[in-house]
Amino acid sequence: MSENLQGKKILLGITGSIAAYKAAQLTRLFIKAGAEVKIIMTPSATTFITPLTLSTLSKNPVWTEVSSEGSWNNHVDLGLWADVMIIAPATATTLAKLALGLCDNMLVAVYLSARCPVFFAPAMDVDMWHHPATQRNVRQLTTYGNQMIPVGVGELASGLSGEGRMAEPENILELINEHFSDGPLKGKRILVTAGPTIEALDPVRYLGNRSSGKMGIAVAEEAARLGAKVDLILGPTHLRPAHPNIKLQLVESAEEMYQKARTRFPDCHAAVLAAAVADYRPAERAEHKIKKTGDQLSLGLVRTPDIAASLGKEKEQQVIVGFAMETQNEKENALRKLEAKNMDFIVLNSLNEKGAGFQHDTNRVRFLFRDKTEKNFELKLKSEVAKDIIGELQKLLK
Ligand code: C5P
Secondary structure (H helix, E strand, O other): OOHHHOOOEEEEEEOOOOOHHHHHHHHHHHHHOOOEEEEEEOHHHHHOOOHHHHHHHHOOOEEOOOEEOOEEOOHHHHHHHOOEEEEEEEOHHHHHHHHHOOOOOHHHHHHHHOOOOEEEEEOOOHHHHHOHHHHHHHHHHHHOOOEEOOOEEEEOOOOOEEEEEOOOHHHHHHHHHHHOOOOOOOOOEEEEEEOEOOEEOOOOOEEOOOOOOHHHHHHHHHHHHOOOEEEEEEOOOOOOOOOOOEEEEEOOOHHHHHHHHHHHHHHOOEEEEOOEOOOEEEOOOOOOOOOOOOOOOOOOEEEOOOHHHHHHHHOOOOEEEEEEEEOOOHHHHHHHHHHHOOOOEEEEEEOOOOOOOOOOOEEOEEEEEOOOOEEEOOOEEHHHHHHHHHHHHHHHHO
């Protein structure tokens, strides 16, 4: 059941929660599965379980401090050594520190230095878990590409009952084993466009839009997690993907995105076009900053290339998934795009929906298909919406 863990290098971060006792069992399971385990504990974790127990189980020293006995413990080496880092249990404090990059202990220093995928298994009381601060930190961490191991529901150390229990070691083992499996999309190459495009007016100003790139990045991460090689063509946003299977190409304008997408598309099995591409750009880009003159200024605009329509024309076996963001006649307009751009299905998100669309971490979507059928979904995290999209895409790839 845990055949993929043989020889894998696992860095286990343990923080100060009652659930720290589960980390001992988790360590045993990893070792039994043939993995190599190195452990870092926060100072408060050592009040719940001793480093001696964990070093005995892991057959390695346990790190608790950035320096000990006058010498420096190299957090960079540990971060680079690992194939995967798992923080279990992850307390509210540690989640906050990770989200902020507040590096006041060895565990956070290693986390910031690690280049491998990071999983975290929150553990806390139900009200702490539901607090907006915790929820915001968890969302923030997922936007860095870190993967949350969902909390369980049940009896808590406080005597209360509800969400907040750390996932069981057996479930974490299974998840990490799955992480190292080849994945159902192995051998597939997927093109994803994401983020806004910006169209320069002069050396200072541009025409842009409010897209954050979150949805497209989540799609790229999910495809990569399932084993696909992903070409992500990303417009200007501060967000970056984390998965090593994602090849990132940064662009600014619709024209640049178009050129890159056309080059990559023939080698791909599918394209998910989540970018909010500008439909028009200034007819001319002024060489110098445009000066204030009269009360009015008219801008001449010209059409940009339609990437989706162009790939739709060229497509052979490829599956194309598009997005539509509408403010009126949503379904009608989206269906028209689906046909006109020769897409296989279109993800419709509405600006009228609270918590959905631009900038949000959540989205509420509908999938519309060529045969006029549709699928409706609840409001959920964009990482979850990405799973629905890639799940549907997978069926079409078969
Ligand atoms: O027509 P509209 O721009 O609303 O269509 C949205 C879909 O088309 C999205 O999938 C978007 O990424 C794609 N698109 C594109 N190139 C454009 C405009 C939109 O790929 N120039």
